[in-house]
Amino acid sequence: MSMGRIDVHQHLLPGGYVEWLRSEGIGQAGGRELPAWSADGAIALMDDNSISTGVLSLSTPGTHLGDDARALDKAREVNDFGAELAKDRPDRFGYFATIPLPYVDGAVQEAVRALEELGADGVVLLANNRGTYLGDPAFEPLMAELDRRSAVVFVHPAELPAPAVPGLPPFAADFLLDTTRAAANLVLHNVPRRYPNLKIILSHAGGFLPYAAHRIAVTFIGQGRDSGEVFEDLSSFYFDTALSGSPTALPSLLAFARPGHVLFGSDWPFAPDLAVKYFTDGLDAYESGDTDLHQAIDSANALALFPRLA
Template sequence: MRSPARIDVHQHIVPPAWARTLAAQGLDSGGWAIPDWSRKSAIAMMDQQGIATGVLSVTAPGVHLGDDARARDLARAVNEYGAEVVKDRPDRFGHFASIPLPDVDAAVAEAVHALDTLHADGVVLLSNAGGRYLGDPGFEPLWAELDRRAANVFVHPAQPPMALLPGTPAPLADYVFDTTRSALNLVLNGVMSRYTNVRVILSHGGGFLPYAAYRFAGLTSTVVAPDLKPADVLHDLKRFYFDTALSASPSALPALLAFAEPGHVLYGSDWPFAPQEAGTYYNHFLESHPDFTPGQAEAINRENAEALLPRLAH
């Protein structure tokens, strides 16, 4: 792209308080090192990649690291830091606030504070919180609160509740799996059909959801829930939005575009956890894809995100 225009809904921030907390506990992101981050380096990357605005979020392992009280404090520190970054450059940055699940009361309180006081553009939820997936009935109060505010919900994968494959960091394989697992859990537990005001964005092209959606729909009615018709399951699966981070490849992009509803595919980079070279690699496929319908590329790069984030509209 000749000038910055894209809205990147999957761009990460590394708040100092979060980085220090992870380092003190010897944690990383599922076997993936925590990279350096600065506003200057983020803007330089965006200028190079044709990105006008990056919507920032904290990645796995999130802000709840085992202690409820510390998770509340860390979520507040992370969210206030992100809000300040946006306040300084509202043209270049947006912000999805971190939520301290599985502490539901604290999660609801932080979501209200982040959306109403800090004016976050939405919230980020990890695909599972301590092994509990997002369709867990105990999380119902949070979904109800988010639905009342018609919130954007960005679902980022976390390490699933199982051991890593030897020599295989979670972002390489397990994250794709866990996004799919969480999305299906949301649909089968009725969250997507009950809370129709929330807009749920799935990372990395939805994992393998677009590829397997019809399998899920067909088998659900015959094996899991005979009262659920395949068309109903597909309807709820198609409510999701999807970002293109690490997923705009010659094999994944056609599957995603074939499945996603019009307006439901958004640009994502996954920087800085995905290096800038990866952004260049996947941008090439986005820019050279031969089968876009008229206006589809422009919609993915910017217009679809503008519909969810109207403050970023031209």
């Protein structure tokens, strides 16, 4: 296969950020140990999986650990790091700016700086921010600002605001529910219709959303909503294939998502090299013989969102 994939779900872990997390007693994210990361390691992974460019983002827990000012400072540090990386290797890296929600004023400030001054390719938002889900009216100023800039918004799950099931790490199932909750709450509060310029990407094939979309849409009838309209809004999101290139997940995703709304994702380095290869091989096997679908998911759909990567 020729080079050319655009990976919209790839993470970065700057050394200073990891040291800070460890100083705060955080050595895991989603139940996984914080992995080693380097730009050279990312490029090696991309070369092994025919990925031309990785659009990098910070994963959970983000930068807000309870202190607004510290969260904004750390977000600025991470975004400056990402901007320099993309500047040095624009052929291999893009990045989503980190936003310090639930500190709304700081989030708006840093979103504007990152998009206007640093040239970020979009922003990454956690599905829930210290228990408050995207779509909540508290986040309206940020959503309005992002809509004015026609921003790409990458939604990544965080740990649920609830106890984990013993023996079941959050990344295995809770992450999928967290994304589904955020998507449903965004539609519940009419965010896709009120802010139509936003391009919102949901991680991991949208969690449970493709499978449960009809059930969610029918539920909203009891709240005075038209189920067809709700279903249309739920399918208006974009979806990445990270950890989802399987013969059970892909049919549901592709039956649900709008044409042009499925993007390649790896989830490296939280997904180790073997896992990336496993799900990428699964995606290749599913796409086998369908050249148009292959090209669309690998790069064409992403280029519509990130034309600079052409």
